[in-house]
Amino acid sequence: GNRYFVTVIIVACVHNSPNQVSRIFLYAFLSVGIVCTVVGNCLVVLSIAYFKQLQSPTNSFVMSLAVADCLVGLLVMPYSMIRTMEGCWYFGVLLCQLHSSLDVMLCTASIFHLSCIAFDRYYAVCNPLLYSLKITRGRVALLIVICWAVPTLISFGPIMLDLHIAGVDIPLPGDVCVFLVNRIYAVMASLVAFYLPMAIMLIAYWKIFKAAKRQAVQISAMESQMAAGVGKDSSKKQRHRNAMKRERKAAKTLGIIMGVFLIFWMPFFTVNIVDPFIEYTTEVVVWDTFLWLGYINSSLNPFLYGFFNRSFRRAFLMFMGCRVCLPGTSPGMELSHTRKEANEHSDQP
Template structure:
């Protein structure tokens, strides 16, 4: 397998024509067609899936919450990955060539870094939000006010923008690496300083925040479960006390389920993106010896996460699942009151809850 520097040097010996300097890792036209079908399907899935999430949260008032504000912004980032980044990456990956010029190459690289970084920063904010909801519920409404949520969301976009557009468009990420560039390609080659600093800011530090937050959430949920068990053992037979305990159990169950859902989403994100960010630090330190095929595989593994998130919401979160079905079935088109629909319960559950309240 050719290493990156040798591949670039061999490509630079050819003419400046993109077609002549291409070095596709795929030679079979049949295999190219298969790859185009797979990556094209992934792009469509990413595009439509995140549109569903955006539409659901924007349309249904029941989904208007601080957590879902972060989820909405995350879906926008994933949607832009599918619409602006992945199509160009698909052509570059399969053809081994860049047909769109050096300016668009830098713009594409900037958007790629920015949007993928924004995704993980949003996930760290979601973990932070869940931490206060479960561990400090009395402070939650204060800590997660509309103003604070807006500031955090803006931060999730501004930081990736600063570490992507500023250094990439100015060429700061290539200082000392200029000899590896040539016409007709769009390889994102970075120097040691940029690879380490960008990876720490956009991946490893947020990952640490998420890990600590979810560990504390798990401990708090376990502690509350033990307390409820003690309450159940010592509860009186009076109806009021039993009703209070049931409400407490329902609230805890809901928060634990939400934390579990977001934990699965975070875990899969780390699974798909850890190989890329690890290679992003290691490869410059070992002299760019990792092959191009490995880079492309790691990159597209990360893209899969942007397509997977909407389906995780649909499969693991009941409210999202019902919102998705209503939108796909066009039920929202016939009801002017859909904005106020309670997505958390079925009709049978609502009737049962009303009957319990009457008694």
């Protein structure tokens, strides 16, 4: 098993890409992915930082998530692209350790933020009366610190001290940077980085789904009452109905984001746990494919926000068209397109 692994690595290093055209195409494709990751997540950060309408507890998590995803695009993906395409590592042993540490830390931080967003949405939809009491600025800040601190602890500590490869007896050439892990680290790190956050997200979204179904019945009943003409309270009920619809739409959007997250990260973390138990015989091309699927999740999040959220979409367009510099544009401006939506937002507490 070990000899096979080393042979595969050396062969990949010497005979990585026989077809020059496919090599150029892959470099171009991965480069576009990196640019989209950086630009898309920068747009999220700028939009939330500039427009007051986007500054909410949920979007504090979204902004911190975008910072993590942007750093994946800046610090991790370019080196991973060269390693994937060349089959070799040209940057030395120390930078290999740093790259692996940043890779684990930033991808884990991204996943942690998604579970915090799910938790936040759970409170907003299932306990709306307690939401402002429970989800305070201080608690949001504490959760964001945890989202960065725990991934740092499980990445830099073990990897820089070589604890993740304790007991792994596989000699590797000096010009190769492969993230090998022993069985204990593979199981523990995957549980903390993926499976526990995944469980939190699944439970939160299941509860949100059930609450949304109940609210759909309430909305239907309110619409029937308003159609019959209920009198003075109808405007209040309309506002309540609009608020419930907004929360359900936000929950649906974040549910889709989570579904995409599962599709793109599940293959990597499954292989990550299985590989040490099958004597590291997973093909290099399988590893690279599943790893890049995970990276793609970091580039997709901003597009999902832009696609599903009109306020984000308009903020993105304003930054891309440099319209934030024009007269009449201010941080406090309304990002909704229609007057009806502007009125709905003005009803928010």
